[in-house]
Amino acid sequence: MPISLTLPQPDGGLARYHLVGTPLGRPTAAPVFNRIAYAAAHVVSDPRRDARPWEAPAIDWERTMAFRHHLWSLGFRIAEAMDTAQRGMGLDWAGAQELIRRSLAEAKAVPGADLACGAGTDHLNPADARSLDDVIRAYEEQVGFVEKHGGRAIMMASRALARLAASPDDYRKVYGRILGQAKDRVVLHWLGDMFDPQLAGYWGSRDFAPALETVLSIIAENRGKVEGIKISLLDNACEVALRNRLPEGVLCFTGDDFNYAELIEGDGQKYSHALLGIFDAVAPQASKALAALAAGDAATFRAIIEPTVPLSRKIFEVPTQYYKAGVVFLAWLNGHQDHFTMPAGMQSARGLLHYAEVFRLADRANVLDRPDLAAARMKNLMAVLGVGQD
Template sequence: MSVSNKVRLLDRNGQPYSYIMQGERHWSVPAKPVFNRDVYAAAHVVADPQRMQNPHSDMAIDWDSTLEYRHHLMSLGLGIAEAMDTAQRGMGLDWPTALELIKRSVEQAKAYPGARVASGAGTDHLTDFSQLTLQDVIAAYEQQISAIEACGGRIILMASRALAAIAKGPEDYITVYSTLLRQVREPVILHWLGDMFDPALRGYWGGATIHSAMEVCLAVIRENQAKVEGIKISLLDKDREIEMRRQLPASVKMYTGDDFNYPELIAGDEQGFSHALLGILDGIAPAATSALHALAQGDRASFERILAPTVPLARHLFSAPTQYYKAGIVFLAWLNGHQKHFTLLGGMQSARSLTHYSEAFRLADEAGLLNNADVAAERMWSLAKLHGI
């Protein structure tokens, strides 16, 4: 073990200690991965710190690195869930820049046979909710849907902060979603994002409980199932996901958004399984590809063995406050040489502590997710020194 693979980290009490990297990878990426699940990685964006004058508001994107990372994900057989919350949608990425990202990603995918891109349509260009009506929310959704469809994109119908702010009950959600689903060109993926990911979405679907909210969402799906390809739920509650999965129409897919319990939910049980649309796949993509390929070959044991070490990392990155998980995803991309710096839009790299990043480094190493130990160690050393360690 070279000296460069020894790094200084902080323990959970904020005390420095020396860590020797393990760097072992007990799996390999197949040359031509084959999956029996539909899988999308929600991809991050790479900021351009050299063009940022105001890091809290500038939409400075390193387009080359951002698209190169999508090439990396597509080369591993993964679909791209574009301009979602992992890309800092609503937390640094505005709608005009999101649309430019979607256009570039959809165009890029044309060069990769079989590549899949589905893109988030929402209402995030609405900022003042004080005088909004349901028709304003519908019109905002229609504007984004139309723009994405115009560039040949598929739709992920994102949850709306505006709708959550003005809806008086379940009927308002049913009105908005039914109106939109009647209009879309192709079946969409719905996205139920829990309030742990976005506190502004508390009480979504108008139900007083998760169960009653689920009933409203299922009613929308059943009434419009020809226009619903699937639903992604991000509640970090595997039991609720399984409960809903078993009630979906046969033609509608469940996409797990559970970054805590994804191996179990993707593998499934005697009554079914979940497909996947996950932010954590951005950070564990090579391992995920290897595991999913094994599952498609009927080797569930290898699938579980490969993904098991990634779960502690995922649970750490998505720990409360969960909405700041994006910082950990970009941290992994930086450690693995996919970008030259550790900077996020809005300065969001400061949303997590050095203690958090130290633990993420250790867990990523133990899961075999660091591609080059020397590069990762050097970058972790530089981050520690920057923090006075």
């Protein structure tokens, strides 16, 4: 019998929605990709222990680690303690340290598991930073922590640096110092201000062209220490411009949650690897698509991955920094956690109409792994928010 439920419409009315999606089967073993694919993973709250979700959110470490095993089983590397894990928006540095420790220890017990960890300056209040040396010390502490525990660093953008830097040379100084000290090659992260408004003007300019020159100069000056750069500007032309000018051996990781399908496939000459928050939400679909691409079957890659793009664009719509709510919403619908609560109460960052459309788009993209469970949970959410079911 077809599954259906009542969902709200943009005009304020209600309509019956009939599910049409078909869940994908899981691989019997982790597939092999011909693109490096990092999934930025979320953290799971523990509402039974969460007395102060804004100030000191409680984390369900068992479910948080179980989700990482889910991603590893599908062939992904994990980008740990990044913005998808609510860094600076619910997860502070103390929580990130615990997450990094646990994930690195967990990975050692999983054959083939790989991850890199976000290291930034988020324990330094931007208003308290007085000099570039303060920013350098903050980066040194976090990169040092990751390396001490056997991890590789993703050098996250710094709100404090964005506030203090007076010129591109200030970025060269800070990045040059940290990269020069790094034990392993580091992934840089160009995060646009649509993800974090406090990063406006990063690299010393609000315009792309001069910012690009600064980034390229930093990479050129530290080429032996840079594995690659993740670019998250939601503009495929900007990413292609960066990708085309990277030195040989330095990788471009797409962080474009609007245009990832075409950027990963490439233009016949060059392509992007991936470091994406949306892969948290659509992991089985992305895994199957990437495996098809590795097998030379671009048509199947497109057939599977392209329906997830409208879903991703909805999840990452303005205000983009609240995309984490949609990612965790889908984890709940798909049974990876038994509640829809988030650190800092971030589930309240999106409204009823947003979640209803995410549900419809997820169904059409075959992202609902267990449609019966997803529909039952969606009905419960609708009831809590005042939408009764027939």
